[in-house]
Amino acid sequence: MIFQNSLKFAQQLDAADPLGKFRNEFYFPKVKGKEVIYFTGNSLGLQPKRTQEYVDEIMTDWRELAVEGHFHADKSWWDYHERLAAPLAKVVGAKPQEVTVMNTLTVNLHLLMVSFYRPTPKRFKIICEEKAFPSDQYMFNSQVKFHGLDPKEAIVTLNKREGEHFWRTEDILEKIKEVGDELALVLIGGVNYYNGQVFNMKEITQVAKEQGAMVGWDLAHGAGNIALHLHDWGVDFAAWCSYKYMNSGPGNASGVYIHEQYLDRSDIPRLEGWWGTKKETRFLMEPEFQPMANADAWQISNPPVLALAPYLASLEMFEEVGMEALIQKRETIVQYLEFILQEIGKEANANFQIITPEERGCQLSVLLHGQGKALFQYLMDNGVIVDWREPNVIRLAPAPFYCSFEDMYRFGQVLKSGIGG
Structure with a gap:
């Protein structure tokens, strides 16, 4: 698949996603009145609505x-x-x-x-x-x-x-x-x-x-x-x-x-x-x-x-x-996230090194060369919930149950804004 860094393309992927309906099965925290982009399912998954x-x-x-x-x-x-x-x-x-x-x-x-x-x-x-x-x-x-x-x-x-x-x-x-x-x-x-x-x-x-x-x-x-x-x-x-x-x-x-x-x-x-x-x-x-x-x-x-x-x-x-369907979406959404990171890196002249090898699951760990914890805080303040690990790594985990392709695109725009691109 040839990816595009555009809102329209991300929405097209979501429209074709058979798991897309499950996003509505979860509660999302809000920042500034908007649902967050949640990348920390590798630390704590969101609450399913049926849990109550x-x-x-x-x-x-x-x-x-x-x-x-x-x-x-x-x-x-x-x-x-x-x-x-x-x-x-x-x-x-x-x-x-x-x-x-x-x-x-x-x-x-x-x-x-x-x-x-x-x-x-x-x-x-x-x-x-x-x-x-x-x-x-x-x-x-x-x-x-x-x-x-x-x-x-x-x-x-x-x-x-x-x-x-x-x-x-x-x-x-x-x-x-x-x-x-x-x-x-x-x-x-x-x-x-x-x-x-x-x-x-x-x-x-x-x-x-x-x-x-x-x-x-x-x-x-x-x-x-x-x-x-x-x-x-x-x-x-x-x-x-x-x-x-x-x-x-x-x-x-x-x-x-x-x-x-x-x-x-x-x-x-x-x-x-x-x-x-x-x-x-x-x-x-x-x-x-x-x-x-x-x-x-x-x-x-x-x-x-x-x-x-x-x-x-x-x-x-x-x-x-079923795990097969979850893994299929996981592979595509992680690939799209990787593409977004590469595109924003080029557009903003930033050096993001993905230290996660090809043998991976849901997570991309990104080494932020030339960026500090201020970028992490900027993401958090603007509704992108990520995880910081010393010395200079953010972990991004787009869980396929509730993360959307539009989330990946919008994350890229917040990231670009945060590094002044």
Whole structure:
């Protein structure tokens, strides 16, 4: 497609967009009386309008049924989380029994490490990317120390080449083979939060498994954004938050994937709790833990249904649209955004370096050579909600559910004005 930097062209793309109607399914903040151009769905997705109905349903049941809502609500609370498994499985490429929802992301990564990081004197090293999201770094360090190991010896970081802004797959595979039989676990953010790079999860998983290592993925920026095939790739485990591309609300519940080979087994080490034991015998209050036959065996406490309600509302839309259609629009709208950035750069004689490689999802990270944080503030003051990362990067994530092609054009005009073009 030959793009044009014009309002008419952007509106033509919107008119032909089969997902365009879903924009009206979301609430937009306003700046100066106008709906914002929202580029931060990679940090917090907008609120779907249907969310209120799902939350109100639980509030009504609580008011009218009280404790009986656990079993007699239309969507009974004691198995509420089970309604999320099937639609989530489609989003991440898993079987429904391999997916559950519980806790929050870093809590779940810690719980999964109990099961999948079992260091021995020989095999104890963890491979992760350099400058992983801080929460992941803290988690790695504390887990290694918990096992009495030195993080400097146990944690191996994957580094970019000098002067480059992205990781090369061949370097990652070489490092995995180099660590070899000392490697216990590979755990990487599937989509890097800073530069937006999508890692070759299939190949990395395969090579790590050949070395005898466990493989997990932090999919905070992957779930609801990119095509995932966790089961077919043979991934051991994964976890993700739900409040970015999945629009479930701030700090909301985390999804978990565990490969079916680990299900319905009592020999897997895990931290156990009441909600992980079999439903059939749970209320017999027996002293011995009998794990659920699915990923719910890793649940510890009863599900927070008020938190799960917005997630279920959002997943209803994912069911209606499907990941294939979302990804198709995502590719086109990100390409158009890239085109707009290049055109404005030429028109305004500005140097914008996109540091996101071709292996990408919804996000473009832009290095603003010659521009400072004042430009970021100008965008924010004029209704373009973007994300600033030090030293001089703005992250732009045009989520396909609610961003329009006209948004991309109008962003370009605000950007041009902000740099005095």
